[in-house]
Amino acid sequence: MPATSLLSPCDLGLIAADMRALDEVIARRLQTDVVLVGQVARYIITAGGKRLRPALLLLLCQALGYRGEQRFNLAAVVEFIHTATLLHDDVVDDSALRRGRPTANQAFGRPASVLVGDFLYSRAFQMMVEAQSMAIMGVLADATNVIAQGEVMQLMNMKDAALDEQGYLQVIRSKTAKLFEASARVAAILAGAPPELEADCATYGQALGTAFQVIDDVLDYTGDVSLTGKNLGADLREGKITLPLILAMRKGSTAQRALIEQAIETADCSRIDAVLEVVAQTGALQAALEVAAVEAHRAAEATRRLPDGPHARALLKLPTALLQRQC
Numbered sequence: 127m128p129a130t131s132l133l134s135p136c137d138l139g140l141i142a143a144d145m146r147a148l149d150e151v152i153a154r155r156l157q158t159d160v161v162l163v164g165q166v167a168r169y170i171i172t173a174g175g176k177r178l179r180p181a182l183l184l185l186l187c188q189a190l191g192y193r194g195e196q197r198f199n200l201a202a203v204v205e206f207i208h209t210a211t212l213l214h215d216d217v218v219d220d221s222a223l224r225r226g227r228p229t230a231n232q233a234f235g236r237p238a239s240v241l242v243g244d245f246l247y248s249r250a251f252q253m254m255v256e257a258q259s260m261a262i263m264g265v266l267a268d269a270t271n272v273i274a275q276g277e278v279m280q281l282m283n284m285k286d287a288a289l290d291e292q293g294y295l296q297v298i299r300s301k302t303a304k305l306f307e308a309s310a311r312v313a314a315i316l317a318g319a320p321p322e323l324e325a326d327c328a329t330y331g332q333a334l335g336t337a338f339q340v341i342d343d344v345l346d347y348t349g350d351v352s353l354t355g356k357n358l359g360a361d362l363r364e365g366k367i368t369l370p371l372i373l374a375m376r377k378g379s380t381a382q383r384a385l386i387e388q389a390i391e392t393a394d395c396s397r398i399d400a401v402l403e404v405v406a407q408t409g410a411l412q413a414a415l416e417v418a419a420v421e422a423h424r425a426a427e428a429t430r431r432l433p434d435g436p437h438a439r440a441l442l443k444l445p446t447a448l449l450q451r452q453c
Contacts, residue, residue, distance in 0.1 A: 133440065145184070167242055170224075179305055182306060185441055188437040190317035191433070196256075204305065207246070207270055210246035211243075211277070213230055213240070254266055259316075275300055279300060280366065286391075302336070310334075323432075326431050329428040330429060337418040340414055344369075344370060344414050345452070346361045359402060362390070371410070374386055378407075
């Protein structure tokens with residue numbers, strides 16, 4: 127499975143061997159005597175995800191000169207934490223599709239999805255211990271807790287048309303960007319990077335993850351269903367308020383704002399086409415892209431102190447590539 131479509135073939139080649147080693151670790155650590163656990167876990171892990179978070183960890187390890195075996199173990203930990211959040215997300219949202227195929231809760235049922243998500247979290251924590259680093263355990267434990275809080279914040283914000291840009295950014299920096307940040311910081315700790323460089327790596331991960339989620343939310347209103355694997359306006363149908371809607375309400379007329387507010391507060395999908403039209407007409411999509419571009423620039427700036435080399439240059443290019451993604 128490719129690590130991420132955001133890396134060029136040349137840049138992806140820099141960690142191709144690492145990604146194969148990661149796949150081997152994932153396959154080995156998913157082994158269990160409980161058949162259903164293995165079935166559900168493999169179903170979602172092999173569903174075609176980008177594996178951007180573990181790829182980020184592996185790229186940074188290479189850029190910082192760390193070649194130890196723990197990079198594969200901890201990259202797998204990051205992927206397991208991410209996969210657990212997806213399983214729980216899809217249950218909470220009652221999602222039917224992910225990446226163009228039925229979600230695990232559709233295929234195996236909600237109880238199995240929740241419990242296998244718990245298994246992946248607990249397996250990740252077992253593997254963390256093997257690194258024998260309290261610093262790494264602290265980073266990953268904190269990230270897992272912050273992600274859970276972000277999920278709850280998003281739940282509290284459902285159907286709340288008063289959510290502003292600051293509140294939205296707080297949610298996505300907790301729910302999405304925190305694991306990017308943790309992946310980058312873990313790589314720096316493994317490499318024994320000095321505190322200022324570790325902080326730069328964390329900044330890179332947070333900014334990259336923030337831009338990634340903003341683009342994801344833009345694609346919910348502009349994406350090609352065959353590429354994104356979900357219908358346009360899926361977030362609104364689930365009651366989620368994202369940046370394109372927030373900016374459309376800010377920029378739109380009184381009537382346009384009222385239309386979107388009503389759609390948010392009632393989760394009314396009958397006028398989804400009208401909402402999509404307002405989002406396009408108000409320039410909200412371009413404004414959201416500009417927010418993502420600011421975050422991408424912040425990520426690129428954070429690479430300045432990385433040792434020069436092909437891996438650092440790949441990390442520098444990644445934020446710009448992210449802005450152009452279609453799925």
